[in-house]
Amino acid sequence: MSSRKTMKKDSRLQSAMHWIPTYTGKNIVQGYRKKYGVSLICAANELKLLGIEISDTYISQLKQAEENTRKLKEQKATSKKLKKLEEQFHDSNKTFYYIAGYTSGGAPYGITWEEMGLEPYGVE
Known part of the structure; x- marks a missing residue:
């Protein structure tokens, strides 16, 4: 305005x-x-x-x-808000709240959003 x-x-x-x-x-x-x-x-x-x-x-x-x-x-x-959230959670994705590492085959492992009781990136 x-x-x-x-x-x-x-x-x-x-x-x-x-x-x-x-x-x-x-x-x-x-x-x-x-x-x-x-x-x-x-x-x-x-x-x-x-x-x-x-x-x-x-x-x-x-x-x-x-x-x-x-x-x-x-x-x-x-879009800007989502990008900011993705940057904030750079070590996460849609499935994992925190990615602790990757298997030898390249699959991520760690703590899921569901285990944390949260929605991915706080978006409902």
């Missing part, structure tokens, strides 16, 4: 009534988002309130894109 302070909705709408006629860019929703520091969905909804024609299809696309971005961030955070 941005630490930048934004105007309250009523103030933005008042200001935008004067800003809209001066806007010269190609995408007014993007311009509004950038000018007032709001999300694309918020920008589209507020511009609709001000009488700018914005299709419901476009707003649906914005919502879908925002949801995809949220899911991607969530996946990255989960």
Whole structure:
């Protein structure tokens, strides 16, 4: 989240009534988002309130894109957390909490997660 302070909705709408006629860019929703520091969905909804024609299809696309971005961030955070846990338990794997060594055939042996009463890497 941005630490930048934004105007309250009523103030933005008042200001935008004067800003809209001066806007010269190609995408007014993007311009509004950038000018007032709001999300694309918020920008589209507020511009609709001000009488700018914005299709419901476009707003649906914005919502879908925002949801995809949220899911991607969530996946990255989960992946980062799992990687950190794997580094913390570098001498373990999905089966063993602690790998004491390996047999001559290369199979690991040690204490299992189940013996410790834990889920692998603390992930449930």
